[in-house]
Amino acid sequence: MPDATTEIARRRTFAIISHPDAGKTTLTEHLLRAGGAIQLAGNVRAKGDRRRTQSDWLKIERDRGISVVTSVMTFEYAGCVFNLLDTPGHEDFSEDTYRTLTAVDSAVMVIDAAKGIEARTRKLFEICRLRDIPIITFINKMDRESRDPIELLDEIASTLALDTTPVTWPVGRAAEFAGTYDLRKRAMHLTSELPQSDPRLQAVADEVDLVRSALPEFDLESFNAGHLTPVYFGSAIKDIGVSDLLDGLAEYGPVPRAQPGDKRTVEATEAGLTALVFKIQANMDPNHRDRIAFARVCSGRLTRGMRLKQVRTGKQIPLHAPQFFFAREREIADEAFAGDVVGIPNHGTLRIGDTLTEGEDIQFTGVPYFAPEILRRVRLDDAMKAKKLRQALVELAEEGVVQLFRPQDGSAPLVGVVGTLQLDVLQARLGAEYGVAIGFEASPFALARWIFSVDKAALAKFISENRSGMADDVDGDPVFLATSNFMMRRAEELAPALTFRDIKDIR
Numbered sequence: 001m002p003d004a005t006t007e008i009a010r011r012r013t014f015a016i017i018s019h020p021d022a023g024k025t026t027l028t029e030h031l032l033r034a035g036g037a038i039q040l041a042g043n044v045r046a047k048g049d050r051r052r053t054q055s056d057w058l059k060i061e062r063d064r065g066i067s068v069v070t071s072v073m074t075f076e077y078a079g080c081v082f083n084l085l086d087t088p089g090h091e092d093f094s095e096d097t098y099r100t101l102t103a104v105d106s107a108v109m110v111i112d113a114a115k116g117i118e119a120r121t122r123k124l125f126e127i128c129r130l131r132d133i134p135i136i137t138f139i140n141k142m143d144r145e146s147r148d149p150i151e152l153l154d155e156i157a158s159t160l161a162l163d164t165t166p167v168t169w170p171v172g173r174a175a176e177f178a179g180t181y182d183l184r185k186r187a188m189h190l191t192s193e194l195p196q197s198d199p200r201l202q203a204v205a206d207e208v209d210l211v212r213s214a215l216p217e218f219d220l221e222s223f224n225a226g227h228l229t230p231v232y233f234g235s236a237i238k239d240i241g242v243s244d245l246l247d248g249l250a251e252y253g254p255v256p257r258a259q260p261g262d263k264r265t266v267e268a269t270e271a272g273l274t275a276l277v278f279k280i281q282a283n284m285d286p287n288h289r290d291r292i293a294f295a296r297v298c299s300g301r302l303t304r305g306m307r308l309k310q311v312r313t314g315k316q317i318p319l320h321a322p323q324f325f326f327a328r329e330r331e332i333a334d335e336a337f338a339g340d341v342v343g344i345p346n347h348g349t350l351r352i353g354d355t356l357t358e359g360e361d362i363q364f365t366g367v368p369y370f371a372p373e374i375l376r377r378v379r380l381d382d383a384m385k386a387k388k389l390r391q392a393l394v395e396l397a398e399e400g401v402v403q404l405f406r407p408q409d410g411s412a413p414l415v416g417v418v419g420t421l422q423l424d425v426l427q428a429r430l431g432a433e434y435g436v437a438i439g440f441e442a443s444p445f446a447l448a449r450w451i452f453s454v455d456k457a458a459l460a461k462f463i464s465e466n467r468s469g470m471a472d473d474v475d476g477d478p479v480f481l482a483t484s485n486f487m488m489r490r491a492e493e494l495a496p497a498l499t500f501r502d503i504k505d506i507r
């Protein structure tokens, strides 16, 4: 039996964040190929098709040919087990994207060398920063006309307020891009041998001198704290710089981190098994209410047949058929270690934010709800189904499909989402699973914030004075809804004893 401490130390669980078209898919393919998972690499692009045949679970996935769910890709490289948690590649953000980032130990930020930091990259970066997730930067498409590398490093530093340190440096640019120079190991990685006299080599020597004097050296502590990003240059499509990146992740990439809980922090290396559900994928089979709960193993070893305690309810959950994700075809694993992600089939028992243990009574914190960016009123076409709709909305909100806000003035419930695709998912699932047809109507509200205060009297006063803007979320916690940014700011100014938060940890 493998030694758990050794197994945990070789886990590298990460996600890739980028703006569409920066090269995330191409890089993923080459990462998987480097890890020997060639079979799967060829399939990354065909994900829509593959899903269609494998799990016909959601009509809108079929219709749009997109993958709404987050998948997990596991591969081995340089003695490490890499778990790459994929986030949806479509245009819309969803809470799944955000929550997936709470289940990783690091993120690779892919930047198009011609474009620099783009909107989506920045947004995803902010989420990583909230959770102090260390970021490794991969500047892609160096085989094309690109911006000056120093200028790109400056842009990262100034727009993201993040120190940068190049680990590699590009040799040649655009059509002349010939490989990378590793500043730490002082080694050239070239696609083909260059003569000593090649001007690109001299240029690298000069530039490297310059960056060495101008930029900080790689500092592990600063990287782990999320203050400094090591930067790699490359071309995913030409497979240049991809192994530099993997070597770096293997060498210093964060190992599974400790997980904060309500009573104590759990170290990944502890023997007792703990796991945290960060995502639910519903209805793999529309005829059964089957769900797959994606859980990150936070400590210890998980094996098939184990019985786990669901801390929220105290129920025992038997692990009859957990799914282990391995890239190698037909390889069946029957255990997982801290850092790994497993899929647990269930019939709606497991919820996002659930903690699973071997018996300990601890609830992990850190799987968040994000304040919705879009609020809609649900319009019910058949008034006879009002009760059914209410129940369905609660169930789907508990599963994390949308957030539900019940206005305290008794008006119709509002749903909140981070991306509009979540609304389509809600509509499709209400129809298919509950037989309830709905539409959406504009809501007068544009923003939602959870309100907190240690001063209970001040909180109660605010709630009673702002009744028309107050709602309860699915847990019954108070949420203030405002019609505009201006109104939200004004409310905050008038109630200095309250904090208005755009993130709430799931309890």
Ligand code: GDP
Pocket: 018, 019, 020, 021, 022, 023, 024, 025, 026, 027, 089, 140, 141, 142, 143, 144, 234, 235, 236, 237, 238
């Ligand atoms: P994603 O939207 O971030 O997943 O981006 P893709 O991986 O689909 O890449 C977007 C486009 O950029 C595709 O046409 C790729 O072939 C191209 N591309 C990706 N990486 C590179 C690269 O290193 N160099 C060049 N020239 N093109 C690339």
